Amino acid sequence: MPPGESNRPERKRSKSSRTAWVLIAPFVVFYVLFLIYPAIQVVFLSLTNSDIAGQGRLIGLANYQELFSDQDFWAAVWHTVYFVILTVVPNAAVGFFLALLVLRLKRLRLLILSAFFLPYVLPVSVVTSTASWLLDANFGILNNLLGTNTAWFGDSTWAMPSVALVTIWWTVGFNMLLFIAGLQNIPNEYYEAAALDGANRFQRFLFVTCPLIWPVTALVLVLQLILQFKIFDQVYLLTLGGPSNSTMVVLLYMYREAFQQNRGGYAATVAIALVVIIVIVSLVQSRLLRLKPVR
């Protein structure tokens, strides 16, 4: 090996790493500027008594102390958990069911698939205003069919389940697509082999489909969990946290503290608490679901 060529690979590596840095720099810059820096600012803000425009002085951990004894906050946490319970598993289950249904179709598959997927394309404001008329106490078609005049979004018992129902109707299409992709990835040979071994339809579903779709299911559940914890748009547009705070979720509580009560510092504290909760729950969930491909 001639001298001088020995350090060539190194130079090559440093050169390619430089290229790599140049390529990822735009992303890193945006990431730092619009995510990391604001996140640090939020932590700082939570230690102050600032109003919404960020004017205030340091008050140490007083906001956190207040948060721990703030009943309204804990109620909001419970409402969020309730919403998560009402949506995460049902949303995955309905998505799975629809995927099975669509794959079974021989004709009109694309049409039906699009019909199920269509709500997902709609903006949240369209979904909520449609839903609020469908479920309206005086004009709603649902009440008309049932012969009642329940205010679905105005009744403390029904408000959260109604919001959950609207959410599932709106977002289930995406889960259905993930399940369809997963189901189509299961090789047909497995079913054939199972059939040869004498497994009936239900057994094939239970012992072939279910275990092999598990990685997709786990993924859907994790995505759903994180997504539904961040519930805000639907309640803001449908119930504004009411009636009697029964749909007051954590992000809406944060919004209310920040924009109605003009307490930016405290709202930042609520935001940090939500991040902590989501991280803990996600960790626990990924442990429980053992997020590794099952093979």
Place this chain on the structure above:
Amino acid sequence: MKTVTLIFAVVFCLRAYAPAAALELTYWDFLGGGDGIRMKQIVEEFNKSQSDIHVTESTLTWGEPFYTKVHTAVVAGQTPDIMTYHLSHFPAGVSTKDLRPITTEELAAAGLKADDFQASLIQRSLEISKKYGGTDQLFGVPLDIHTLVLYYNKTALAKAGLIGSDGKPAGLDGLDAFTKMLTEAKSKTHLIPISANIYSQDPASLWRIWYTFFKQQDGDFVKDGQFSFDDVDKQGLKSLQIMADWSKEGLIPKNTGYPSMVALFTAGRADYMINGNWEVPTLVDLQKQGKLPFEYGIVAFPKLFGNQETWADSHQLAIPNNSKTPATPEKVAAALKFAAYVVKQLTWAGGGHIPAYLPVQESDAYKQMSPNNQYSVQAAQDVAFEPTLPIFGVGGPTFAPISNFLVPAVNGQAPVEQSLKQFTAELEKFQKQQQ
């Protein structure tokens, strides 16, 4: 390089040909409905009427998003030059120093003086200036008064024999007569007696009705300059109880959102509607298009108790108090010139609002404007503005407890007395946080 030179050349030529540059004014408002269309028309007409000032209008979301944005704009130093503002938000806006006082001289330079506007409006405005700004100057140019009115289905009521000889509904004198008439209307017309918006998602309408009842019984939140719940516990409780009773008797619908309220009335499914005068254009337009299945009328909110005071608020044109680059005298003069133009336009009254500028309010053209003339004279006298405390008013924190406690009480989902106690407890908490 060539292209750049070319662009510069074109820009230069365009600039050279442009007429003497007009002073650019940025104008923010929160007018998204029928009145927004009228405001756009006024801005266009203003821009055409002269060449010194050019106003660019931006319409933002009404209510708390608007006031949050104004506050952050003031702190960040990126404000508009002029904006719409509610009189009811003045206590909050003046105490957070979001508004710039307007001197008498500045007003005079634009050809305006305080006496040109309805006295009750100016008086309340100055009261707030003194209390929260320590000044005797105005913080806004009053544009209008808007208030609750009583819309009625003339066709249905006439059929039931409930229209008096004067062509107005019978039974508008006192609570007992009114309730009796509503009960009669219910059995004879088989319609909902009053379409009203009782819903936790938009609690403002309920608050306006409750506050009207409260004020008509001489109730007040401020006693000797201090926040007080004495009246809320008495007259306030009575007011809430009446509304809950009406709901129980089926005289007002339960759980009805704002659009539903309007739809119930305009579809001919209700005898009355208690709503702000801002829905006047909706009825005017529907009638014009032949889509209103009945003849309607409007009266000022009736005297149900000791007096006829009725909830009211006022749109104002205000100058933000930019914290970094205060408005130049030229900009202030231009902004006020624009404001002076706007308040003199009769177009605005087409939105149902009562003009605050007296020469317009007293003009023959306005007096002949229908259906406005059915309510405006009386309604202009009866104004009961929101309490002069920063926690009240559009965008204030009070709407959360109204939604949480007063709405369920009226809907029969929670006991009245306990709900009112919870409501006052929340208000007390807000008041403490303010201090």
